[in-house]
């Protein structure tokens with residue numbers, strides 16, 4: 428990837444550095460989810476530098492007292508495009524929910540542009556959940572869904588004006604879905620549904636875009652179209668975090684890759700994490716090594 432993207436020097440590794448995004452080029456053993464009471468997790472407050480979009484510092488989070496994320500730490504610089512990879516159940520969606528402010532942390536801290544996730548960051552963050560988490564039988568059209576992206580700024584009680592409608596129509600055009608503007612979302616294919624949610628993100632113009640498995644179940648052409656759109660957003664300054672279990676897209680699109688298996692197994696540039704050693708540590712022995720592997 429080239430063009431307007433910011434330059435990052437991520438080769439320096441220092442667990443104590445607070446002015447540079449942190450990389451975890453080492454590999455640690457995957458953790459199994461565990462129960463604990465979170466006493467004794469008092470940590471020195473991590474202060475992210477202004478150029479840091481996401482700071483995750485020693486975060487534990489999960490459901491019903493059972494941790495899915497175990498002391499997860501990483502930083503994402505503003506304008507970076509980061510992929511989160513890991514096997515099913517490794518906590519990728521959970522991590523995005525934490526970043527979106529939808530799931531509280533049990534220990535550690537998250538900051539988005541220097542603020543904890545919450546009302547202040549809501550307008551800055553666009554979150555596209557997994558396709559199966561969306562009720563596709565909800566009787567709304569493509570235009571309705573994309574217009575919802577303007578509600579974050581307008582507020583739910585304000586009806587969108589012509590300006591918002593024009594912006595929605597433009598975003599729908601950008602993702603090649605103009606012919607489906609009045610179609611109910613339940614009638615769309617998986618790839619078309621993903622395009623609609625990317626359009627919603629386009630119209631929302633978030634500073635940070637979180638997408639959970641945006642290319643799951645879509646064909647190669649649509650995958651490429653979605654990533655091209657995301658790259659375009661990135662080149663306009665948007666920070667993007669995408670989860671995927673598809674390793675084939677990792678080297679081509681992401682600036683950095685977070686290998687997650689409840690813990691951070693590795694975090695770095697694609698070429699440094701796409702190794703047999705790292706992928707085995709992330710996915711266990713079941714990973715199929717293909718062209719994605721660097722060595």
Ligand code: ADP
Nearest residue numbers: 490491495513514515516517518519520521522
């Ligand atoms: P991934 O996205 O990597 O597949 P998830 O974050 O969805 O992983 O899930 C991690 C673990 O958390 C899994 O064991 C899953 O069953 C559990 N989990 C996810 N969502 C919930 C929930 N709403 N309630 C209880 N457990 C959940």
